[in-house]
Amino acid sequence: MGKARRLPTWVPTGVVAIALFVAVQYLAQSGQISTYWYRVVQLAGVMAVSALGLNLIYGFNGQFSLGHIGFYAIGAYGSALITKDYVSQWSGGQYLALSWMMAAQSGVLLLLLITRVARFASWQRRAREALDEFLRPSESGILVLVPMVLALAVAVAAAVLATMLLQRGLDAGLTALLGVIGERAGQNVLFVLALLNGGTMAALVAYLVGLPLLRLTSDYFGIATLGFAIMIYTALQNSDMVIPVMKGARGMVAIPQWTTWGWVVGVLAVVAVVMRNLVHSTTGRAIVSVREDEIAAKAMGIDIAQYKATAFAFGAFFAGLAGGLYAHLMSFLHPSTFNVVKGFDPLIIIVFGGLGSMTGTLVASAGFAMLIEGLRVLLPQGFEDWRFVLYPLMLLVVMLLRQQGLLGTKEWGWFAAPRPRPREKPSPETAVAEEI
Amino acid sequence: MAESATIAESILDIRDLTILFGGLRAVGDFTMSVPFGGLYGLIGPNGAGKTTVFNLITGVYHPTAGDILYQGTSLVGVPTHRITQRGVARTFQNIRLFQNLTVLDNVRIALNTSAGYGLLEGVSRLGRFGRAERHLTERAQELLGVLGLENRQLETARNLPYGEQRRLEIARALATEPQLLLLDEPAAGMNPTESESLMELIQFVRESFHLSILLIEHQMRVVMGICEWITVMDFGQVIARGTARDIQNDQRVIEAYLGKRSGKELGVYAPSS
Numbered sequence: 001m002g003k004a005r006r007l008p009t010w011v012p013t014g015v016v017a018i019a020l021f022v023a024v025q026y027l028a029q030s031g032q033i034s035t036y037w038y039r040v041v042q043l044a045g046v047m048a049v050s051a052l053g054l055n056l057i058y059g060f061n062g063q064f065s066l067g068h069i070g071f072y073a074i075g076a077y078g079s080a081l082i083t084k085d086y087v088s089q090w091s092g093g094q095y096l097a098l099s100w101m102m103a104a105q106s107g108v109l110l111l112l113l114i115t116r117v118a119r120f121a122s123w124q125r126r127a128r129e130a131l132d133e134f135l136r137p138s139e140s141g142i143l144v145l146v147p148m149v150l151a152l153a154v155a156v157a158a159a160v161l162a163t164m165l166l167q168r169g170l171d172a173g174l175t176a177l178l179g180v181i182g183e184r185a186g187q188n189v190l191f192v193l194a195l196l197n198g199g200t201m202a203a204l205v206a207y208l209v210g211l212p213l214l215r216l217t218s219d220y221f222g223i224a225t226l227g228f229a230i231m232i233y234t235a236l237q238n239s240d241m242v243i244p245v246m247k248g249a250r251g252m253v254a255i256p257q258w259t260t261w262g263w264v265v266g267v268l269a270v271v272a273v274v275m276r277n278l279v280h281s282t283t284g285r286a287i288v289s290v291r292e293d294e295i296a297a298k299a300m301g302i303d304i305a306q307y308k309a310t311a312f313a314f315g316a317f318f319a320g321l322a323g324g325l326y327a328h329l330m331s332f333l334h335p336s337t338f339n340v341v342k343g344f345d346p347l348i349i350i351v352f353g354g355l356g357s358m359t360g361t362l363v364a365s366a367g368f369a370m371l372i373e374g375l376r377v378l379l380p381q382g383f384e385d386w387r388f389v390l391y392p393l394m395l396l397v398v399m400l401l402r403q404q405g406l407l408g409t410k411e412w413g414w415f416a417a418p419r420p421r422p423r424e425k426p427s428p429e430t431a432v433a434e435e436i
Numbered sequence: 437m438a439e440s441a442t443i444a445e446s447i448l449d450i451r452d453l454t455i456l457f458g459g460l461r462a463v464g465d466f467t468m469s470v471p472f473g474g475l476y477g478l479i480g481p482n483g484a485g486k487t488t489v490f491n492l493i494t495g496v497y498h499p500t501a502g503d504i505l506y507q508g509t510s511l512v513g514v515p516t517h518r519i520t521q522r523g524v525a526r527t528f529q530n531i532r533l534f535q536n537l538t539v540l541d542n543v544r545i546a547l548n549t550s551a552g553y554g555l556l557e558g559v560s561r562l563g564r565f566g567r568a569e570r571h572l573t574e575r576a577q578e579l580l581g582v583l584g585l586e587n588r589q590l591e592t593a594r595n596l597p598y599g600e601q602r603r604l605e606i607a608r609a610l611a612t613e614p615q616l617l618l619l620d621e622p623a624a625g626m627n628p629t630e631s632e633s634l635m636e637l638i639q640f641v642r643e644s645f646h647l648s649i650l651l652i653e654h655q656m657r658v659v660m661g662i663c664e665w666i667t668v669m670d671f672g673q674v675i676a677r678g679t680a681r682d683i684q685n686d687q688r689v690i691e692a693y694l695g696k697r698s699g700k701e702l703g704v705y706a707p708s709s
Contacts, residue, residue, distance in 0.1 A: 274559050281558025281565070282544075282551040282572070285537075289545045292534035299494060299528075300546040301520035301612050310555070409536065420540060420589065421570075423577045 013414035021265045028261065037373075038261070039329070044369035045264035046325045049271050051346040051353075051361045053318030056275060058347070059355035059409075060284070061311035062291030064218055067209075067225030068319050069343030070232035074205055075198035075320025076327040076338070077236065077246060080255045082194035083328065086187070087256050090245040095178070098190070099170035101197050105204055107163030112207075114155040191258050195267065195324040202320030203313040214308045229340050236335040251334035259329040267325060271318050272415075275358060278314065280417050287311045288356075319346075352398060354405035359412040364405075447472045447616050447648045453492060453502035462488045463672045466502070470616070475642055475649045477663030479656055479683075481692055485672040486652045487529055490618050494526055495519045506616065521549055525614035527605040529621045529652075533593040539604055540589040543576040546611035576611065582644070583607045583637075599630060603637070610645060617641075619651045623658050631655075635662045656693065660684070668692065 028038040054068045078101065084090060085097040126148075178186040213224045240248035247253065278284045286307045289297040297304050327333050336342075345368070353364030371394075375387035398405075411417070446469040453466040463485045470476045478486050491497045493504055495516040504511045511519055534542050551572050557563040580586045583603045588596065593604060602622055609617060619638065623631035639662055642649050653659045659666060660680045668676040668683060670692040676683055683689055 277559045277561055278555075281555075281569070282548045282553070283555050283558050285541055285545045286548050288537065288541075289534050292536060293532050295496070296528070296532040296534065297545070298516040299520055299526055299532075300608065301517050301549045302545065303515075303517045417538075417541075420573045420577070423574055423581070423586070 009414040009416065009418075013412075016413075017265075017269065021261070025261055040369055040373045042259065042261055042264050042329055043326075044366045045261075045268050046259075046322050046329065047345065047349065047369060048362050048365035049268050049325065050319045050322035051349040051365050052271055052275055052358060053315035053322070054346045055315075055350040055353075055355065055358065055361045056278075056287070056311050056318070057315035059350055059357070059361075060279060060291060061287045061308060061315075063214065063308060063312065064222040065225045065312070065315075066222050066340070066343060066347070067228040067232075068315070068346055069338050069340065070225075070229040071202035071206055071316035071319035072323040072326070072343075073232050073236060073335075073338035074202040075195075075323030076333055077198075077239070077252070077323075078201045078320070079194040079198035079324035080252060080327040080333055081243070081245070082197060083191065083256050083258065084245065084252075084254065086190050088254065093171065095171055095174040098193060098197065099167050099174060101201065102170055103163045103167035105197075105200055106166055107159040108204060108208075110162050111155055111159040114158065115152075187258070191263075191328070195321055198324035198327075199317040199320035202323070203317035206316030207309055207313045210309050210312045214305065214312060226340065229338075229343055233335055233339055236338060239335075249335060251332060253332055255327050255331045255333065257328060257331040259325050264325055264329075267321055271321065272358065272362070275314075275318070276415050279358070283307070283310060291356075348395065350405075352395065352405055354407035354409060356409040357405070357407040357411055358415045359410070360405055360407035363407070445472045446470055447474075447507055448493070448650065449503075449505040450489075450493070451503045451505070453489070453504065454500050455488065455492060455497055456500045461672055463492065463499075466669070466672070466674060468667050468674070468677075470648055470650050471665070473642075473646070473648055474665060475639070475651065475663050477659035477666040478650060478652050478669065479654070479659055479666060480669040480675075482654060484669045486654075486669060487620055488672075489669075490526060490620055490652065493519075493618065494524060520612050520614075523613065523615040524618065525609035525612045525616070526618040527602075527609050527620055527622060529624060531601050531605055533601060533604060533608070535592075535594040537593055538589065539580065539585060539591050539593055539596065540573070540576055542593050542604060542608050543579055543611045544572060546608045547572050547576055550613060579607045579611055582610075582641075598625060599634075602626075602634070606637075606641065610641065615646075615648065617647050617649045619649060621652050621654055623653065623655070631658050632661075635659075638662065656683075 024033075024038075024041055027033045028035075033041075050068065050072055053071075054065065057063050057065045057068070082098045082101065086094055091097050091100075178189060181189065209225075209228055213221060213228070216224055236246070237249045239246035240250070245252070279288075286297070286302045287310065289300065289302055290304045290307050290311075294304055326337075349364045349368050350361050352368070353360030353362075371391055372387060375390055376384050379386055379390075448468075448470040450466060450468045453463055454461065455463050466485075466489060468476075468478070478489065480486055488497065492499050493511065495511065495514055495518075499512060506519075506522065506524060511522075511524075514522075534545065537545075551568055553564040553568040557565045557568075577586055577589060580589055583606060585600060585603060585607060588600065593601065596604060606619070606622070622638070623634050626634060635658065638649065638651070641647065651659060651663060660683075663680065666677065666680060666683050667674055668686070668689050675688045675692055676686040678686070
């Protein structure tokens with residue numbers, strides 16, 4: 001080789017990440033940046049988490065989703081319900097919201113598992129055939145539907161029963177566990193559980209919504225997910241009819257303000273690591289192959305439905321985490337934060353940074369937050385609203401000059417694909433075809 | 437018509453295959469058997485329905501009638517990716533590479549199903565990940581080596597010259613570990629010398645990977661040299677089958693290719709109707 005060994009790529013990337021974290025932390029604590037700008041920086045981090053999720057769905061998997069804000073909202077309200085329960089016991093107990101949410105998710109997972117094991121797909125086909133028979137006058141037919149309906153009823157009952165049993169156990173377990181480890185640690189553990197629950201709720205909803213929607217292609221999928229986002233928005237506005245503490249259109253208040261810069265960076269780091277590892281594994285390559293050419297991917301043995309669902313669920317999970325961080329940063333949630341227009345923010349970020357580039361998304365998230373707020377400071381008094389003219393103009397220019405975004409699909413440092421080692425022993429078969 | 441194509445040991449058995457697109461009978465009562473280890477040619481003029489047969493075998497289309505038996509089990513109604521996993525790989529007439537990915541990743545994607553590690557191991561980099569990933573990469577490099585593309589592995593697929601893109605398609609198909617390889621006009625757009633060496637490559641691949649190959653070709657001359665058996669189709673139907681020699685002298689084939697008047701130049705020039 002002769003060349004000097006290069007530094008492993010995680011070293012410079014890690015150094016930059018730690019330096020950024022420490023710098024912001026220091027500047028905020030020594031009072032050199034205002035609490036306002038401190039919050040802007042934290043929001044940029046939250047944005048980055050959500051935008052990474054959308055980039056996985058749209059940039060890497062090629063599924064044009066406009067429903068990302070819906071998953072963000074689910075994560076925000078879901079985790080807020082849990083932590084608010086902890087501080088104000090709105091449900092009548094400290095951990096009831098958490099235990100119910102975990103149990104309900106387990107119940108749905110169980111139901112999915114049962115239907116998977118019971119091979120409902122083939123049952124469906126048989127049922128459809130039976131229905132056809134039934135409509136054409138014939139004596140048998142409809143009887144085939146009976147076992148299917150019975151099996152479905154049993155599956156639902158089993159899931160509901162499991163949910164109820166699990167909820168009791170979880171509530172008792174959580175009370176005992178969090179009681180033992182003390183106030184401060186207990187709060188942190190609860191926060192982690194709340195964030196994770198917000199994320200898994202969003203992922204589960206994404207999976208279920210994705211089952212019918214992911215069959216659609218490109219624009220049709222975009223419109224359908226837009227419909228999903230509007231549904232979530234409307235549901236949130238009327239949420240007080242089901243859960244009074246969500247307060248519907250008046251906005252949910254008094255959510256504990258637990259998100260700090262450390263939490264933001266921590267979650268962002270975990271998400272970035274998970275996503276980077278995912279992208280550079282067989283799963284990630286399969287996800288990208290779906291974007292590149294669905295027909296060729298299928299011909300290579302890739303189950304494209306499975307990988308679309310995986311990318312969609314992971315992307316929604318990240319959005320849910322980001323929503324949870326947002327809720328505990330602002331301590332106030334209002335449905336208008338999650339309206340469809342707001343949903344374009346992560347889309348703008350990923351297109352600006354480069355579809356299919358994690359580095360681009362991270363840079364663009366920071367840039368986007370700084371730009372919007374920076375223009376507020378730079379513009380003369382009374383002209384602040386012009387920033388919503390200036391930044392779209394910049395978008396227009398960027399799109400005209402550089403459609404692939406800042407970075408295209410390029411990655412920097414540790415985010416780039418690891419360079420494959422050249423093979424040690426070339427086989428004797430090698431290079432027979434060189435002459436063609 | 438010489439019935440030399442009645443082979444007992446066949447890897448692929450197509451029986452009375454029919455598909456209607458609206459009122460159009462794209463393929464009608466199509467019957468064919470590909471023997472184990474055989475190199476079988478499917479030829480015919482443009483629009484004869486050759487690619488439609490491939491799309492039916494690989495589950496892209498579902499037949500209106502008839503059956504496709506692969507090693508004794510039916511492929512009708514099986515999803516495309518499962519058909520590939522069972523050992524039927526294909527290439528495409530109009531090259532369908534993963535354009536924006538590296539040559540190496542194109543092959544690694546095709547190796548996915550035999551990777552030997554799952555989602556969680558991929559995300560956490562624990563367990564079998566390191567070993568399996570290294571093995572996967574080496575296997576991909578080995579395949580690229582066989583097709584003379586190893587020094588191109590970090591190149592973006594769309595930047596390869598045409599002939600290399602064709603070879604990459606073959607490498608990618610081989611990566612799925614097929615027993616039956618379907619090649620859709622691999623020599624399209626190549627000059628006679630190029631297509632000749634491509635046919636040598638196909639021969640070589642068949643022997644070293646122990647494959648059965650079904651080859652679609654538009655130009656008759658290309659397949660005459662290497663295919664043991666040939667089926668000729670026109671307007672969705674079989675018009676002749678047999679060895680290369682049988683085909684060359686078959687009056688209906690000559691008519692299909694050249695019209696009714698002359699057959700002298702058969703195999704030299706095939707008009708694109």
